[in-house]
Amino acid sequence: MGSAEMTGSEGMAGSATGTASVGGRPAMTAKLAGKGLDIGTANILAAVRDQKGGIVVRCERNAFLDIQGDVHSRSMLTRLNVPYVVHDNSLIVLGASAFELANVFGRPTRRPMKDGLISSQEKEALPMMQMIIKKTLGEPCVPNEPCFFSVPAESVDKENNIVYHQGLFAGMLQKLGYNPTPMNEGHAVTFAELAAEEFTGIGISFGGGMVNVCVAYKTIAALTFSVARGGDWIDGNAATVLGLPSSKVTFIKESGMDIRSPKGREQEAIAIYYRNLISYTLQNIRNRLAMGRDLPSFSEPVEIVCAGGGSLIQGFIEVFREEVQKVKLPIPLKGVRLGKEPLNSVSQGCLVAAVSSME
Ligand SMILES: Nc1ncnc2c1ncn2[C@@H]1O[C@H](COP(=O)(O)OP(=O)(O)OP(=O)(O)O)[C@@H](O)[C@H]1O
Numbered sequence: 001m002g003s004a005e006m007t008g009s010e011g012m013a014g015s016a017t018g019t020a021s022v023g024g025r026p027a028m029t030a031k032l033a034g035k036g037l038d039i040g041t042a043n044i045l046a047a048v049r050d051q052k053g054g055i056v057v058r059c060e061r062n063a064f065l066d067i068q069g070d071v072h073s074r075s076m077l078t079r080l081n082v083p084y085v086v087h088d089n090s091l092i093v094l095g096a097s098a099f100e101l102a103n104v105f106g107r108p109t110r111r112p113m114k115d116g117l118i119s120s121q122e123k124e125a126l127p128m129m130q131m132i133i134k135k136t137l138g139e140p141c142v143p144n145e146p147c148f149f150s151v152p153a154e155s156v157d158k159e160n161n162i163v164y165h166q167g168l169f170a171g172m173l174q175k176l177g178y179n180p181t182p183m184n185e186g187h188a189v190t191f192a193e194l195a196a197e198e199f200t201g202i203g204i205s206f207g208g209g210m211v212n213v214c215v216a217y218k219t220i221a222a223l224t225f226s227v228a229r230g231g232d233w234i235d236g237n238a239a240t241v242l243g244l245p246s247s248k249v250t251f252i253k254e255s256g257m258d259i260r261s262p263k264g265r266e267q268e269a270i271a272i273y274y275r276n277l278i279s280y281t282l283q284n285i286r287n288r289l290a291m292g293r294d295l296p297s298f299s300e301p302v303e304i305v306c307a308g309g310g311s312l313i314q315g316f317i318e319v320f321r322e323e324v325q326k327v328k329l330p331i332p333l334k335g336v337r338l339g340k341e342p343l344n345s346v347s348q349g350c351l352v353a354a355v356s357s358m359e
């Protein structure tokens with residue numbers, strides 16, 4: 001199956017101390033224990049350590065396609081060289097392969113999550129997600145290996161049930177042999193990106209289903225929240241005004257456009273909704289900061305780091321800076337920057353936290 005494998009360039013915050021041979025495995029394996037898992041609406045990413053002390057991030061699309069389990073379909077998948085698993089008499093194609101096949105069939109993929117959480121319309125999709133998670137995470141390298149996994153914060157603009165979502169994935173990871181700990185998604189961004197600022201500042205993850213925000217003070221999450229809008233919201237709204245399928249808009253958006261200089265009607269619609277999402281997120285940050293409850297008083301100017309797949313589009317950080325000027329945040333600001341590897345930040349932050357928990 002076509003899962004991307006990317007090597008992270010970031011250094012580690014520390015290394016785990018376990019050196020004993022566990023379950024007959026070599027001591028080296030125990031030394032590399034601790035994993036980070038980013039469970040997202042669009043993508044699932046696992047960050048693990050390699051033998052050289054670097055980070056490897058494995059990514060898979062959080063989607064699948066189910067096909068009737070007859071002989072004809074089986075031979076077709078074999079002919080096309082598409083890997084599949086058999087589940088309840090259906091043939092299941094997972095992840096990126098499902099997207100490729102969906103294009104051939106002209107059929108949408110099924111997506112287990114919506115707006116940052118497990119979808120109520122896709123309850124039977126949990127075993128598929130478990131397979132994707134198992135594939136990216138691999139086997140635990142020691143029994144009960146610590147695994148920090150990302151969870152969204154409660155949304156300011158939608159009732160959502162984080163408790164159920166969190167409990168579900170904690171249970172799933174336990175079944176896979178891990179010792180799971182939930183970690184707020186925005187908090188994970190600050191762990192991955194704000195080491196130079198002593199883990200003080202604002203981390204934002206622009207995802208497919210949500211935008212997650214965390215204001216951190218010396219590693220502690222002082223304020224977390226989410227807005228229930230993300231890349232899917234941009235695609236869905238632009239699709240409605242353009243009279244196009246959402247998938248077409250996603251394709252145009254990801255094909256290398258610049259939101260500062262959109263070309264044509266389609267790109268213009270995407271750029272309008274992008275700017276609106278950034279502005280909406282910043283207004284919510286300003287409102288929450290202005291409430292001031294439970295907030296540390298920042299003596300130094302604060303850095304904002306943006307991550308997540310939504311921040312990859314060209315012109316993102318420039319538009320974000322323009323909108324920051326307009327919104328007037330009630331704290332002194334040092335700067336605004338993109339994460340070093342924006343798509344990997346959350347999984348890497350979860351890994352840093354997992355490793356730190358073992359020291
Ligand atoms: N090059 C790109 N340009 C623009 N958008 C992109 C690009 N690559 C990915 N995206 C968008 O990023 C989003 C997915 O980002 P990400 O993987 O961070 O989300 P997620 O973590 O799965 O979702 P969530 O955190 O909301 O549950 C999608 O909306 C996708 O269209």
Ligand SMILES: [Mg+2]
Binds near residue numbers: 040308
């Ligand atoms: Mg995410």
